[in-house]
Amino acid sequence: MEKDVYEKIMDLARRRGYLWSSFEIYGGIAGFVDYGPLGCLLKNNIISKFREQYIVKEGFYEIESPTVTPYEVLKASGHVDNFTDPIVECKNCLESFRADHLIEEFVDVDTEGKTLKELDELIKKYNVRCPKCGGELGEVKKFNLMFVTSIGPGGKRTGYMRPETAQGIFIQFRRLAQFFRNKLPFGVVQIGKSYRNEISPRQGVIRLREFTQAEIEYFVHPEKKEHEKFDLVKDEVVPLLPAERQMDENLKEDEKVIKISIGEAVEKGIIRHQTIAYFIALTKRFLEAIGIDKDKIRFRQHLPNEMAHYAIDCWDAEIYTERFGWIECVGIADRTDYDLRSHSAHSGVELSIFVELDEEREIETYEINLNYKVVGKIFKKDTKAIEAYINNLSEKEKEEFVKNIENNGKVIINIDGKEFEILKDYVEIKKVKKVIKGEKVIPHVIEPSYGIDRITYCLLEHSYREEEDRVYLDLKPSIAPIKAYVLPLVNKDDMPKIAKEINQMLRESSIIAEYDDSGAIGRRYMRADEIGVPFCITVDGQTLKDKTVTVRERNTREQIRVKIDELVDYLKEKLKE
Ligand SMILES: Nc1ncnc2c1ncn2[C@@H]1O[C@H](COP(=O)(O)OP(=O)(O)OP(=O)(O)O)[C@@H](O)[C@H]1O
Structure with a gap:
């Protein structure tokens, strides 16, 4: 059977140092992934674009708080009591599964918002069995997704690995308000690891137990949810899948999405207010800027029974993948004042702002x-x-x-x-x-929450190209991990020496380049293409005469001659794309 795109990409990612299974020599554990040398560069480039958009252009500030979080914080936020998924165990082989996902894999029913009892009933009604051994399933129970730990010796203080980066921002609200001179609105970013002990993560990098989030908490006056820069995005056309249309049984699946301008969507009350709409537009721009296929992005509104208890409107940016279909990569929610109020109630500290x-x-x-x-x-x-x-x-x-x-x-x-x-x-x-x-x-909070690992995977999938004689990653020059391969045409005369000097010159100019002299030139080009290197620079016989090199562009394979003296400027210009 031919491999599907997911398998092909994961195979490439493993071989060439993008993504590796964690703890592999000890047998590996599902739900964890290592970023290899190229994966790290790629992920960091995505995060740099995120910082460029939100910190540089929007004027938000980033903070970094601990990932180990004391019990009190997550009790107040509701995670200790409510951050659960339904779990079901096979009575025969004792394997555990996420009950709602298992039912959906078995029969075509929607389990969104169903209670434990309702899930139990569905399992019985459709005779859902263990996918591993065919055994009978037990009772559906609640399973808290947080990793628990203890702080200090003696285990006296319970802690958890944070399930989202957001809480670190809420609990520093007093300091942040002071930093922003008590002026609303203001935006705070946190980028870092979050942990969820997912029940049965069988979707590779899509469902991890330790993953990277980039979250923005944008604090606004509760009665002022218009956005100052709305005019700049109001004409942006976005594919929306509103709750109402999802539930409309008269519409076929492919008729449910509407393409509408952000401005009109707010006017018609499809999107609740300008600030959510503004972040939807920015998210679309961000995803397109890093290279996600614009025809494989849509924004799906949460159904009323799906929305987190604290939210009043929520839209997920979903990206289409061949194996998993549409997956949520960014959640954009109006969390109201829920978090500030509950931390204020639990800590006894006033968390308001004097406007x-x-x-x-x-x-x-x-x-x-x-x-x-x-x-x-x-x-x-x-x-x-x-x-x-x-x-x-x-x-x-x-x-x-x-x-x-x-x-x-x-x-x-x-x-x-x-x-x-x-x-x-x-x-x-x-x-x-x-x-x-x-x-x-007490401000309300609008939260765009980006899952960096899912976005990274989707980008690899959307960049994957196959041609008769080669496979290549069509990564934008600004996002590609390695920007240039520097190659001596043959290993003789002064070619290797000059190529090494050029390689060093590029690195001194902050351009990540790699020297490669092994094998025939054609094979070296293919190796570079496969990992998405946008430019190959070849030192050949003519270089020795006139100090020029060839620059080969990955997608078109076109070659031009550039003077060595002008190479850095030439590449820097191209790497803006
Ligand atoms: N287990 C995970 N592995 C990788 N990324 C994740 C995981 N859980 C959440 N994310 C990412 O973090 C973002 C924000 O988290 P959020 O709490 O909204 O996710 P969620 O709705 O719980 O996700 P899901 O329904 O897929 O479990 C998601 O859009 C997703 O990109």
């Missing part, structure tokens, strides 16, 4: 203070969280709070799923006139 008004204003407001003598005994260690909750109330929420206390004698507040009854005598309320210069706001 200055254009001019001072006199307002009537309420001062609400807890009556500590009474509440201390009742709420004990929760008192701090209740105090933070009250301090975080906006003017509107304060009014509501006071109205409830006055009309009903009590208010019920909900902090992170836990309810507290606040009676009238628990608080002292004073009506005051105050000149205000600004207002406290």
